[in-house]
Amino acid sequence: MVVAVIADIVGSRRLRDRAGAQRMLDETIARVEREHPLADQPLRPTVGDEQQGVYRTLDDAVTGVLLLQLALPEGIEFRYGIGVGDVRAIESAHRELSDGPGWWAAREAVETVHARQERAVPTARSWIVAAPGQDEVMDSEVSMGNAYLLARDAIVVRMTERERRLAYGRIGGLSQTALAEQEGITQPAVSKALRSSGAAALLDGLALFAEERA
Known part of the structure; x- marks a missing residue:
């Protein structure tokens, strides 16, 4: 069992420079993967x-999605479908294809996010679905994970670009002093931004999610 992730650009048809946005996505994904190599197969355009x-x-997928959410520049977002289940390679005359229950679950998950955005939860950006046949423990972890993601996404969506950079830096282990130098502000200003933006709760929630699953 692995965790498949489908990332779908939010509002892609409204982007004025789709090619430029894709370059930015490619560069950001590459940077996040270089700094936090969590993926077995890093996100790639399909x-x-x-x-x-x-x-x-699941921990790696949930953390990887958060890092990318925080690293993306203003105006470019993904919705994320996270699918728990097996994936398998299928030989083709042209190239090896990836298929299996993990991908089907990820597809269902990204469609669920889209539906929630359109209805009652416009801040929703990510969702987890487990493929059929998982045990009761995984079913419980998926329910807990989705409750966490709903709250987490609501925080991230409302953060400014600077607040996201600060949160990203803290996940990477940078001190508040180092972040202050990076941003050209004072350490107390960093501390205040982390608290007022919800970034501190975001980081604690990520640690607790991993701890509960350990």
Whole structure:
């Protein structure tokens, strides 16, 4: 069992420079993967507005999605479908294809995010679906994970670009002093931004999610 992730660009048809946005996405994904190599198969463009990747564990996928959310520049967002289940390689005359329950679950998950955005939860950006046949423990972890993601996404969506950079830096282990130097502000200003933006709660929530699953 692995975790498949489908990332779908939010509002791609409204982007004025789709090619420029894709370059920015490619560069950001490459930077996040270089700094935090969590993916077994890093996100890569597939068809249309989608990227696909594979992670070894649910913790890695949930963390990887958050890092990318925080690293993306203002105006460019993904919605993320996270699918727990097996994936398999299928030989083709042209190239090796990836298929299996993990991908089907990820597709259902990204469609669920889209539906929630359109209805009652416009801040929703990510969702987890487990493929049929998982045990009761995984079913419980998926429910807990989705409750966490709903709250997490609501925080991230409302953060400024600077607040996202600060949160990203803290996940990477940078001190508040180092972040202050990076941003050209004072350390107390960094501390205040982390608290007022919800970034501190975001980081604690990520640690607790991993701890509960350990």
